[in-house]
Amino acid sequence: MSKQTLKTTDSKPKKAMLVGVFTNTSTLDQENQMNELEGLVLTLGVNIVDRIIQYKKRVDVKYFIGKGKLKSIYEAALESRCTYIIFNNDISPSQIKNIQNFFKKDLIVMDRTGVILDIFNKHAQTKEAKTQVKLAQLEYFLPRLTRQWTHLERQMGGVGTRGGPGETQIEIDRRLIRNQIIKLKKDLNKIAKSRLNQNKNRKNIFKVSLVGYTNAGKSSIMNSIASSDNYVKDELFATLDTSTKKITIDKNNSFLLSDTVGFIRNLPDNLVASFRSTLGEIEHSDLLLKVVDVTSDELEIHIDTINSVLNHLKIDNKDFLIVFNKVDKLKDMIIIEKLKNAYENSIFVSAKSKLNIDTLIDDIETKIKEENIQINISVSYDQGKIINDIYNNCNIIRKDEKNESINFLVNGNKKIINKILSQIKK
Ligand code: GDP
Ligand code: MG
Numbered sequence: 001m002s003k004q005t006l007k008t009t010d011s012k013p014k015k016a017m018l019v020g021v022f023t024n025t026s027t028l029d030q031e032n033q034m035n036e037l038e039g040l041v042l043t044l045g046v047n048i049v050d051r052i053i054q055y056k057k058r059v060d061v062k063y064f065i066g067k068g069k070l071k072s073i074y075e076a077a078l079e080s081r082c083t084y085i086i087f088n089n090d091i092s093p094s095q096i097k098n099i100q101n102f103f104k105k106d107l108i109v110m111d112r113t114g115v116i117l118d119i120f121n122k123h124a125q126t127k128e129a130k131t132q133v134k135l136a137q138l139e140y141f142l143p144r145l146t147r148q149w150t151h152l153e154r155q156m157g158g159v160g161t162r163g164g165p166g167e168t169q170i171e172i173d174r175r176l177i178r179n180q181i182i183k184l185k186k187d188l189n190k191i192a193k194s195r196l197n198q199n200k201n202r203k204n205i206f207k208v209s210l211v212g213y214t215n216a217g218k219s220s221i222m223n224s225i226a227s228s229d230n231y232v233k234d235e236l237f238a239t240l241d242t243s244t245k246k247i248t249i250d251k252n253n254s255f256l257l258s259d260t261v262g263f264i265r266n267l268p269d270n271l272v273a274s275f276r277s278t279l280g281e282i283e284h285s286d287l288l289l290k291v292v293d294v295t296s297d298e299l300e301i302h303i304d305t306i307n308s309v310l311n312h313l314k315i316d317n318k319d320f321l322i323v324f325n326k327v328d329k330l331k332d333m334i335i336i337e338k339l340k341n342a343y344e345n346s347i348f349v350s351a352k353s354k355l356n357i358d359t360l361i362d363d364i365e366t367k368i369k370e371e372n373i374q375i376n377i378s379v380s381y382d383q384g385k386i387i388n389d390i391y392n393n394c395n396i397i398r399k400d401e402k403n404e405s406i407n408f409l410v411n412g413n414k415k416i417i418n419k420i421l422s423q424i425k426k
Helices: 027-043 067-079 093-103 112-123 127-144 169-201 218-226 269-274 299-312 334-342 357-370 384-393 414-423
Strands: 015-022 047-055 084-087 108-110 206-212 243-250 253-259 287-293 319-325 346-348 372-380 395-401 405-413
Touching: 015 027, 015 067, 027 047, 027 112, 047 067, 067 084, 067 093, 084 112, 093 108, 093 127, 112 127, 112 269, 127 169, 127 269, 206 218, 206 299, 206 357, 218 243, 218 253, 218 287, 218 319, 218 357, 243 357, 253 357, 287 299, 287 357, 319 357, 334 346, 346 357, 357 372, 372 384, 372 414, 384 405, 384 414, 405 414
Parallel strands: 015 047, 015 084, 084 108, 206 253, 206 287, 287 319, 319 346
Antiparallel strands: 243 253, 372 405, 395 405
16 A cells, blocks of 8 residues: 555565664563564564664663664665664654654654555455555554655555645545445444354354464464365465354254464454454354464463453453464473363463364364253244254154154253243244
């Protein structure tokens, strides 16, 4: 859309310099944060020439980083033919504008949120996700427009590009963006309504969602459970959309399994809000599988991130299992004992070597059974549809055919049985 995105269409990869401004965090944390940013940027097909780290008690009001430092970054970046300067931090709109004006058209400045939005944009697949990303991007860009980004209208379809008398290019751009935002919001409303209908049809089946830090192996676990051909790739955020599959264990036990967007540390609040409806799948789940890469040095942070995003979405009261994945990569098995003690509801698997996946499915089955009840149902013969529903959805333990009705002793999902009971005519 505008110049301020990491374009990867050119044949020659663009180059970026990373900048991290830290107040007083540990060196290890800095490393990890910069590694993560590097991973994100590489995912977009942009190469990294250098990392610059600066300590600052207080950030500069005008330029975020000191002006002297900014100048040396500018010169070094031009020297190494960079296109982007990418900050690990989130920078205020006015600071971004000041930095961009300082760089003129020689370099493009981006912050962490901008990068995450680009990644979301690259991976969005459903109409809903695409619309959400576009909206989030425009809301992000609106307060950050500078004179450097002219002719936005071309990317925006050229609607109403001719401004009134005296309207500057920036004003035209702002007006176009505002109109687009209104339209996208309307579109999203429509999509949300049709999603609601879709969810109605899924009401009666046990729902499981894979949540977790990006790259933990959610899609791989989905694949090994479903043996499906979901999108598996060594990229951060390889799945943005939820994709859902029905898994049948046996006649009486099946569930829906949804793969969801990857979480990431410090996902800005407004982004979490933007993706609320995509994450809505989680809201309707009966069980969450919190997938964690067991080989990560930062697995505790990852678990905290998962919990804080869930908390933010007000869905932290769900039943869950912690699924520690990639045990095939572990050199020291002692960590498994430690984690077992620290996290009660945990299971250790490898999606890649299909290790313990059967146990995971057994655990899901146990959870499904916890949702089951055993009950007597009596139905008169003229209610054929209900008798059919009982045969199709319940496990029949005993059947007693009387003159006018059948008595069943059944075992099955609470929700399904309640629905059947509510339809029986006395
Ligand atoms: P997602 O972002 O959480 O959906 O993660 P993916 O399923 O896309 O996996 C991210 C990367 O980790 C891919 O390169 C996978 O091949 C790799 N991966 C996933 N599960 C395992 C595993 O059990 N063992 C190993 N060694 N690698 C895995
Ligand atoms: Mg994935």
